[in-house]
Structures are given as C-alpha cells and as structure tokens.
Amino acid sequence: MNGADEAPQxxxxxxxxxxxxxxxxxxxxAFTIAAQGLGGIAGAAIVLPAVGFAVAPIFHRGKERxxxxxxxxxxxxxxxxxxxxxETEGIGDAGKTTAYVxxxxxxxxxxxxxxxxxxxxxxxxxxPVRFVEAAGNFICPCHGGVYDFQGKRxxxxxxxxxxxxxxxxxxGQVEVGPRYSVTNQMEPVRARDPGEFTGGIWEYLYxxxxxxxPAP
Amino acid sequence: xxxxxxxxxxxxxxxxxxxxxxxxxxxxAPQDLKDNPPERPTDYQRLGQQALEAPIESxxxxxxxxxxxxxxxxxxxxxxxxxxxxxxxxxxxxxIAFVSQAITGVFLAMFxxxxxxxxxxxxxxxxxxxxxxxLVHGMHKWGSSVMVILIFLHMGRTFFFGAYKYPRELNWxxxxxxxxxxxxxxxTGYLLPFDQRSYWASIVGININGTGPIVGPYLSDFLxxxxxxxxxxxxxxxxxHMLLVPGAIIALIGAHLYLVMKLGTTAPPWMKMDKPxxxxxxAQLDAGVEGNGAxxxxxxxxx
Numbered sequence: 001m002n003g004a005d006e007a008p009q010x011x012x013x014x015x016x017x018x019x020x021x022x023x024x025x026x027x028x029x030a031f032t033i034a035a036q037g038l039g040g041i042a043g044a045a046i047v048l049p050a051v052g053f054a055v056a057p058i059f060h061r062g063k064e065r066x067x068x069x070x071x072x073x074x075x076x077x078x079x080x081x082x083x084x085x086x087e088t089e090g091i092g093d094a095g096k097t098t099a100y101v102x103x104x105x106x107x108x109x110x111x112x113x114x115x116x117x118x119x120x121x122x123x124x125x126x127x128p129v130r131f132v133e134a135a136g137n138f139i140c141p142c143h144g145g146v147y148d149f150q151g152k153r154x155x156x157x158x159x160x161x162x163x164x165x166x167x168x169x170x171x172g173q174v175e176v177g178p179r180y181s182v183t184n185q186m187e188p189v190r191a192r193d194p195g196e197f198t199g200g201i202w203e204y205l206y207x208x209x210x211x212x213x214p215a216p
Numbered sequence: 217x218x219x220x221x222x223x224x225x226x227x228x229x230x231x232x233x234x235x236x237x238x239x240x241x242x243x244x245a246p247q248d249l250k251d252n253p254p255e256r257p258t259d260y261q262r263l264g265q266q267a268l269e270a271p272i273e274s275x276x277x278x279x280x281x282x283x284x285x286x287x288x289x290x291x292x293x294x295x296x297x298x299x300x301x302x303x304x305x306x307x308x309x310x311x312i313a314f315v316s317q318a319i320t321g322v323f324l325a326m327f328x329x330x331x332x333x334x335x336x337x338x339x340x341x342x343x344x345x346x347x348x349x350x351l352v353h354g355m356h357k358w359g360s361s362v363m364v365i366l367i368f369l370h371m372g373r374t375f376f377f378g379a380y381k382y383p384r385e386l387n388w389x390x391x392x393x394x395x396x397x398x399x400x401x402x403x404t405g406y407l408l409p410f411d412q413r414s415y416w417a418s419i420v421g422i423n424i425n426g427t428g429p430i431v432g433p434y435l436s437d438f439l440x441x442x443x444x445x446x447x448x449x450x451x452x453x454x455x456x457h458m459l460l461v462p463g464a465i466i467a468l469i470g471a472h473l474y475l476v477m478k479l480g481t482t483a484p485p486w487m488k489m490d491k492p493x494x495x496x497x498x499a500q501l502d503a504g505v506e507g508n509g510a511x512x513x514x515x516x517x518x519x
Binding site for chain 1: 332333410415416419420422423424426427429430432433434436437438440441442443444445446447448
C-alpha cells in the first residue's frame with residue numbers, strides 16, 4: 001500500500017489493546033485470569049460445603065449404646081433367646097433390631113462366663129434370619145442362607161458368619177452393645193455390611209468404615 | 217414434503233403467496249371511487265375485526281421478539297426418513313411416562329411426609345382419605361414400572377435399528393445416563409412408602425451397593441447417611457428422588473431431543489437406499505460444458 005520505494009521490512013505484530021511498553025501481561029489477560037479465578041473461588045465456596053455436608057455421615061461415629069435385654073438367669077447354654085432392642089435412636093420401630101442371646105458354652109470352647117449375642121442380619125444381603133429350634137440352625141427366608149448353632153455359614157449364598165453384638169453384665173442384667181463382624185475362624189473384626197467378606201485380603205478390599213466401632 | 221394445508225399452519229408461519237398465486241382473483245379496478253365509494257366499516261366492525269386478529273397478533277408480537285418461528289418450523293415440520301413407523305414413538309412414550317411421573321409426583325409431595333415415623337401414615341392417608349389419592353398414587357406407582365419398561369424397549373429399538381451409529385453415538389451415551397438415572401429414581405422411590413417391603417428392599421439394595429470392593433462400604437454409608445438405616449436415610453432418598461435426579465433427567469432429555477432434531481432420525485435397516493444420483497463424468501467437467509451440464513449435483517447430467 002505504501003510507496004514502492006519503501007524497503008520491505010519485517011512485519012511487526014501490533015501491540016494488543018491496553019498494552020504498555022515493558023508489561024509482561026496485558027490488561028485483558030490479567031482481567032481474564034482474575035475473573036476466572038474469582039469464578040472458581042465462588043464455585044468452590046458453594047460446591048465444597050454442599051459436598052462436605054453430604055459425605056460427612058461417612059466419617060461420623062455415633063454414641064456407643066448399651067441396652068439391657070434381661071436378667072442373666074434368662075439365658076442358657078444350649079439354646080438361644082430372642083431379644084429386640086434399639087440400635088438406631090429416634091426413628092421408632094424402624095430403628096430396632098433383633099439378636100439371639102445365649103450363655104457361652106464350654107462344649108464349643110468359648111470363654112466361660114460370657115454371653116453371646118448373634119445378630120439376625122443375614123450376612124448375604126441383610127434379610128432377617130430366624131433361629132430354628134428343631135434344626136439348631138439359623139435360616140434366612142430370602143435366598144436360603146443357613147448358619148450353624150454358632151452362626152457359621154453352612155449353606156447358601158452368605159459370605160461370612162452372622163454378625164454379633166458386644167455383651168456385658170451390669171447389675172445382674174445382660175446388656176448388648178455395638179455390632180461387630182467375625183471371620184470364618186470366628187475372630188472379631190469391625191462391623192461390615194452384609195455381602196462383604198471378612199478376614200485375610202478381604203480386610204483391605206472391604207476396608208473398615210469410620211462410622212463403626214472397633215472390634216472387642 | 218407434501219404441502220400442508222394453510223389451515224394447519226399458524227398465520228405467522230405461513231408462506232406469503234407469490235403474486236398471482238393467492239386464491240383471490242384479481243378484481244378489476246373500480247372505475248370511479250367517487251361514484252362507487254368503498255364501503256367503510258363501522259367502528260363496531262373494525263373493533264370486531266381487531267378482536268378476531270388479537271390472538272394471532274399477540275403470537276406475532278412474541279415471535280417478533282423471540283424469533284422462535286424458524287426453530288419451531290424446523291422442529292415440527294422436519295423431514296423424517298421413509299419407513300418411519302410406530303417403533304419410533306417409544307422414545308416419546310418414555311418421555312410422556314416421565315411427564316406423568318413428574319406431575320403425579322408433585323401432587324403426592326403435597327401430602328407426603330418424609331419422616332420415618334409419619335411416612336407410612338401419610339401414604340395411608342393419601343390412599344384412604346384424599347379425593348382421588350389412590351388413583352394418583354397408583355398412577356405414580358405403576359407408571360414407574362411403565363417408564364422402566366418403555367425406556368428398555370426404546371433402547372432395544374435404537375440398538376436393533378442401528379440408530380446408535382455415527383453420528384449419533386453421543387445421543388446413545390446420553391440415553392444410557394438417562395437409563396441409569398431412571399433406575400436411580402426407581403430405587404430411591406421404593407423406600408418412600410416405608411412399609412415392610414420398601415424397608416427390606418432398600419436394605420438389600422444398599423447392601424448390594426456395599427459389595428463393590430474398596431469404595432462399596434463407603435458408598436453404602438453415603439446412601440444410608442450412617443452405619444445403619446436411619447431417619448436421615450429416608451429424607452436423603454426423598455431429596456435425591458424429587459430434587460436431584462429429576463433436574464438431571466429434565467436437562468438430559470433436553471440434550472437428547474436437541475440431538476435428535478440436529479441429527480435427524482434413521483431409516484429402518486430394511487429400507488433400501490435411494491438410487492444414487494449419477495454425477496457428470498469428470499471429462500465433461502474438464503471440457504467446460506456450457507450451462508447446467510457442469511453442475512454434477514443436479515442429477516440431470518448424462519449417465
């Protein structure tokens with residue numbers, strides 16, 4: 001466009017608008033980064049509390065709860081007695097659970113003088129099992145899980161023995177406390193949900209949850 | 217596309233007739249306006265005329281500001297392939313089932329109490345005391361099964377007609393997310409009546425979630441809001457069921473429909489392709505044949 005006599009020169013990139021000599025960053029770029037940063041902070045200020053609110057119950061452990069279920073004379077060694085007690089407070093009947101309680105038995109090489117409280121929650125998917133006196137077994141109505149007198153799995157789909165509750169004796173009353181799970185060798189571990197294996201490598205594949213109580 | 221009768225098309229969308237095409241025959245011009253003055257409408261006639269035009273005028277007023285008539289015309293009068301049949305209505309049927317769930321759900325929410333001690337009683341109140349309550353609750357309950365059945369039939373149609381292929385893969389992905397959200401709705405809704413069946417079914421469902429390795433136990437704690445099913449579980453399921461998932465479903469149905477309109481639908485696989493139009497030979501193009509013969513796309517060139 002200019003005269004033909006002008007020497008051809010290197011094309012210089014024009015400064016972007018708002019650029020001053022010696023600036024490392026243009027105004028436009030500074031404002032873009034500032035606006036995006038502020039937007040990100042505002043978004044995080046909304047999202048993070050909401051997410052924290054929703055996932056907080058995973059890390060919260062409730063108060064340890066003990067409930068008396070009857071005098072020691074009620075429980076014998078060779079059969080179970082069914083007791084119903086509150087496991088979750090504040091929701092009425094839906095918070096109640098059932099356990100089968102007996103005195104520990106020397107025949108089964110258990111620690112003497114203790115009480116065994118077996119949860120009726122099936123270790124397959126959580127249906128309520130029933131102790132059948134005639135067979136001496138626990139039987140689940142949903143998918144046919146069968147457990148022996150101690151709660152060890154002897155048939156059907158369950159993956160581990162029945163859960164148990166901690167027990168103690170106070171003022172001549174047997175009290176049941178927090179739930180715990182057991183391995184196939186009847187070693188106590190922290191409570192697992194039904195369907196989760198216990199013992200060995202499974203302790204890592206189904207890690208213990210912070211919302212449960214330590215095993216006795 | 218066959219020409220639509222003007223009666224079916226709203227006035228703002230009608231094509232203006234070309235000169236000489238309109239149905240009114242050309243009137244001879246009046247010889248003398250003084251001798252034959254045109255009849256002037258009275259004020260009442262003018263008012264009546266304006267009243268008649270008011271609805272269409274208001275539509276036009278909105279359309280001038282929103283400019284939606286082009287979009288609506290494209291959407292409502294879009295071309296569909298030959299062989300389109302009743303199987304293509306399964307997607308709309310699923311959406312209608314969702315709309316029915318949304319409407320009945322809103323009215324059930326007016327009577328339902330998401331509390332462990334009152335939920336069952338409030339459902340019983342809806343069924344036994346509220347006028348048409350049993351019907352609306354039944355529509356919601358059975359409609360959920362209908363929606364799940366329809367969404368699977370729609371998925372099967374898409375699969376067996378090959379409608380998931382390029383360029384519609386993204387729509388398939390959105391559809392799969394919608395399927396998962398629908399199952400989430402069915403799962404969370406099942407607990408809400410809080411009777412024996414819903415309680416134990418939810419226990420089993422949460423425990424199945426827990427069997428996933430490593431994250432499973434935390435996932436079931438998240439669903440229950442604690443180590444045991446409690447008061448928070450019910451309100452949590454209620455919030456997911458009526459706030460979180462429906463919003464996501466509505467947004468994704470919008471995206472799903474937008475892609476259907478953008479990409480069009482497919483012909484059934486048994487339809488034969490139209491005979492391909494023959495392009496003019498390259499030699500002829502190079503020779504620079506005069507006139508229309510050079511345009512290869514009009515199909516009129518010599519074979």
